[in-house]
Amino acid sequence: MTLLPLIFNAIDTISKARARHQTERIMRSLPLEIQKDIGWPNTSEPPCTPVQIAARNSLGLRAGQC
Numbered sequence: 001m002t003l004l005p006l007i008f009n010a011i012d013t014i015s016k017a018r019a020r021h022q023t024e025r026i027m028r029s030l031p032l033e034i035q036k037d038i039g040w041p042n043t044s045e046p047p048c049t050p051v052q053i054a055a056r057n058s059l060g061l062r063a064g065q066c
Helices: 003-029 032-038 050-059
Strands: none
Touching: none
């Protein structure tokens, strides 16, 4: 196996994590009323701890999963 696919996979993972982080940052910057209107964050789930967020980002999981 060559090194090139591993590099492309790492770049893809990093770019997806960056896009996810930007989306979460934009959503959190909205006024609370708008966040509630669009259902952000999902209030039926307990909030994630910083450790869970770091683990989620390193594993490449979707936002909302802890």
